[in-house]
Amino acid sequence: MTNDELRESLLAAPKNGYAALSEEQRSEMEAYCKGYMAFMDECKTEREAVVWTVRTAEAHGFKPLTPGMEVKPGDKVYYDNRGKSILLAVIGSKSLGEGANICAAHVDSPRMDVKPNPLYEDAEIAYLKTHYYGGIKKYQWPTIALALHGVVYRKDGSVITVTVGEDDSDPVLVVSDLLPHLAADQMKKPLAEGITGEQLNVIVGTEPLTGEGSDLVKLNIMKLLNEKYGLIEEDFLSAELTVVPAGKSREVGLDRSLIGAYGHDDRVCAYAEILPLLTMDTPEHTAVCILADKEEIGSVGISGMMSLAFEYFMEMLCDAQGVKLSHCFANSFCLSADVSNAFDPNFAETCDRRNNSMLNHGVAICKYTGSRGKGGASDASAEAMGHVRTTLDQAGVLWQIATLGKVDQGGGGTVAAYMANRNIVTVDAGVPVLSMHAPMELVSKLDCYMTMLACKAIYEA
Numbered sequence: 089m090t091n092d093e094l095r096e097s098l099l100a101a102p103k104n105g106y107a108a109l110s111e112e113q114r115s116e117m118e119a120y121c122k123g124y125m126a127f128m129d130e131c132k133t134e135r136e137a138v139v140w141t142v143r144t145a146e147a148h149g150f151k152p153l154t155p156g157m158e159v160k161p162g163d164k165v166y167y168d169n170r171g172k173s174i175l176l177a178v179i180g181s182k183s184l185g186e187g188a189n190i191c192a193a194h195v196d197s198p199r200m201d202v203k204p205n206p207l208y209e210d211a212e213i214a215y216l217k218t219h220y221y222g223g224i225k226k227y228q229w230p231t232i233a234l235a236l237h238g239v240v241y242r243k244d245g246s247v248i249t250v251t252v253g254e255d256d257s258d259p260v261l262v263v264s265d266l267l268p269h270l271a272a273d274q275m276k277k278p279l280a281e282g283i284t285g286e287q288l289n290v291i292v293g294t295e296p297l298t299g300e301g302s303d304l305v306k307l308n309i310m311k312l313l314n315e316k317y318g319l320i321e322e323d324f325l326s327a328e329l330t331v332v333p334a335g336k337s338r339e340v341g342l343d344r345s346l347i348g349a350y351g352h353d354d355r356v357c358a359y360a361e362i363l364p365l366l367t368m369d370t371p372e373h374t375a376v377c378i379l380a381d382k383e384e385i386g387s388v389g390i391s392g393m394m395s396l397a398f399e400y401f402m403e404m405l406c407d408a409q410g411v412k413l414s415h416c417f418a419n420s421f422c423l424s425a426d427v428s429n430a431f432d433p434n435f436a437e438t439c440d441r442r443n444n445s446m447l448n449h450g451v452a453i454c455k456y457t458g459s460r461g462k463g464g465a466s467d468a469s470a471e472a473m474g475h476v477r478t479t480l481d482q483a484g485v486l487w488q489i490a491t492l493g494k495v496d497q498g499g500g501g502t503v504a505a506y507m508a509n510r511n512i513v514t515v516d517a518g519v520p521v522l523s524m525h526a527p528m529e530l531v532s533k534l535d536c537y538m539t540m541l542a543c544k545a546i547y548e549a
């Protein structure tokens with residue numbers, strides 16, 4: 089054999105996926121990404137993603153799963169976990185005792201949550217105080233257009249849905265930053281301290297009510313909120329209002345190969361999971377799709393992946409077939425579909441280039457996450473990785489290897505560990521992202537499309 093022949097047969101050859109993309113796949117990819125961008129424009133919070141998913145799933149024949157309900161192969165069911173997370177399943181022809189094929193993503197993203205007592209006036213400017221949610225670089229959030237999304241439970245028990253800043257005719261909100269002329273001290277601070285958490289106060293108004301009294305700008309804002317939504321100040325306590333970047337997703341690059349949007353992490357994988365499920369014929373193994381909340385703050389709480397809401401849903405399905413839940417889990421497989429960091433040549437020193445995901449190289453499979461010696465990682469076994477590799481190869485899905493940064497640079501985690509703790513074989517895989525957790529994140533259309541094909545292949549495995 090020549091060296092070229094040996095190289096061809098023996099060595100791995102990471103490749104840009106465009107070379108392997110057929111014309112048909114290219115138009116499928118564009119259509120898929122168009123749908124994804126519309127989803128992103130409607131869903132900026134976990135609540136909005138759940139509303140979208142319920143509506144879309146019902147339009148495709150999914151029904152709410154209730155205790156004691158009979159289910160048969162081909163049935164499509166879902167469980168809306170309090171409007172914050174959602175679980176869906178297409179019942180397979182095999183018993184759940186033979187396990188389910190699960191894809192798990194999260195639909196919460198880093199942002200600024202409005203505090204329980206947020207509205208104040210200082211120097212005749214009215215603000216909302218916020219507490220950031222998830223891992224943000226605080227300096228990225230001032231001087232960009234922001235929108236307010238969320239719900240408020242009023243004293244009378246009625247619920248108000250609030251969305252301000254997304255319609256072209258809406259005002260937006262902004263956090264101010266210091267002018268460079270006076271920033272000599274600020275500019276000497278480390279990036280992490282240039283803007284502090286308590287400085288992430290969102291400007292909501294400056295016009296005072298006429299007449300006598302103090303805090304007339306604040307009072308005017310409260311009056312506006314009362315006129316529009318019937319709110320009083322105490323209602324902020326029973327609210328979940330969140331401040332997110334305003335505006336729609338955009339194609340990025342002169343060649344339009346990228347998508348820029350807020351919250352690709354992890355709605356890009358959530359959409360990849362849900363789409364193939366909607367139109368799925370009866371699979372062999374029951375296909376389960378999880379869109380979890382609270383991943384960005386540790387998967388805790390009733391709507392996070394550690395919640396027994398998952399057991400509640402799966403137990404309803406297992407009970408309907410007379411199968412033990414633990415038996416189902418022991419034979420199940422889970423793709424923890426979450427984003428990875430795409431290699432960024434601007435910050436090459438933070439990564440091991442030979443083990444980092446690249447834009448346009450397909451869905452990125454991550455054996456382990458964690459930090460400092462794999463701490464906190466769900467380190468997938470050789471067998472589990474072999475299963476994913478074989479399944480994706482057989483389905484013609486372009487995949488690549490991912491690790492999160494070079495050793496001892498930092499790290500992170502996903503819901504994988506919480507699935508594996510349940511005795512479910514779990515592997516991480518997802519879309520590579522540039523500028524992860526920034527107000528605008530970037531993904532490649534090709535990787536989005538391949539991740540959807542990967543989820544489809546896992547459901548059908």
Ligand code: MN
Nearest residue numbers: 353354426427
């Ligand atoms: Mn994520």
Ligand code: MN
Nearest residue numbers: 353354384525
């Ligand atoms: Mn994240």
